[in-house]
Amino acid sequence: MRVVSSRFALAAIAAGLVLGFGAGASASEKGKQLFVKNGCWQCHGFVGQGGVAGPALAPNVMPVEAMSSFVRNSNRAMPPYREAVLPEADLKEIHAYLTSIPKPADPKSIPLLNQ
Ligand code: HEC
Incomplete structure (x- = not known):
């Protein structure tokens, strides 16, 4: 009985860790979802x-700041997204997602391209 309950406790801790990671993964993951949900991906x-x-x-x-002011006030080829449509907090999440995208490798670091 004792063994069973300590196994249960371990399982509960493991589940907690998994859920904890899920919540922690989020800043850029949420921004990615908002980037998709708001259709930014269709053009960008x-x-x-x-x-x-x-x-x-x-x-x-x-x-x-520059991104926010462009997205809110664009009057050229991109439709403007006013704050009522895209809250500032969501725009910041999108910005965090874009910032999290890694830069491509420097071509000089790829031997095949430097022969
Ligand atoms: C219908 C196509 C379309 C959609 C959807 C769209 N964009 Fe754009 N976006 C453009 C075009 C075209 C430009 C260039 C506009 C210009 O220079 O006037 C642009 C420019 C921008 C720029 C300025 C880039 C620069 O270097 O000057 C930002 C930032 C931007 N978009 C963010 C977003 C975000 C964030 C979303 C989603 C909330 C989004 N866009 C959705 C077409 C789109």
Whole structure:
């Protein structure tokens, strides 16, 4: 009986760790979901690499203030996203996601490209 209950305790701790990681993974994961949900990917690509319609947003990400003011006030080829549609907190999550996208390797570090 004692063994069973300590196994149960271990399982509970393991589950807690898994759930804890799930919650911790989030800043950029949530931003990624918002990037998809708000349709940014349709023009800018899933990892902000740029597409037919929109320029690259990553890996050289503009400061969050500049991004916010562009996204809110765009009156050119990109539709504006006002705060009622895209709350500032969500925009910051998207910015965090874009910032988390790694830069590609320096071509000089790839032997095959330097022969
Ligand atoms: C319908 C296509 C479309 C969608 C959807 C879209 N964009 Fe854009 N975006 C563009 C285009 C086109 C430009 C270039 C516009 C210009 O220079 O006037 C742009 C420019 C930008 C820029 C400025 C980039 C720079 O280097 O100047 C940012 C930041 C940006 N978009 C973020 C976003 C975010 C965040 C979303 C989602 C909330 C989004 N965009 C959704 C088409 C789109």
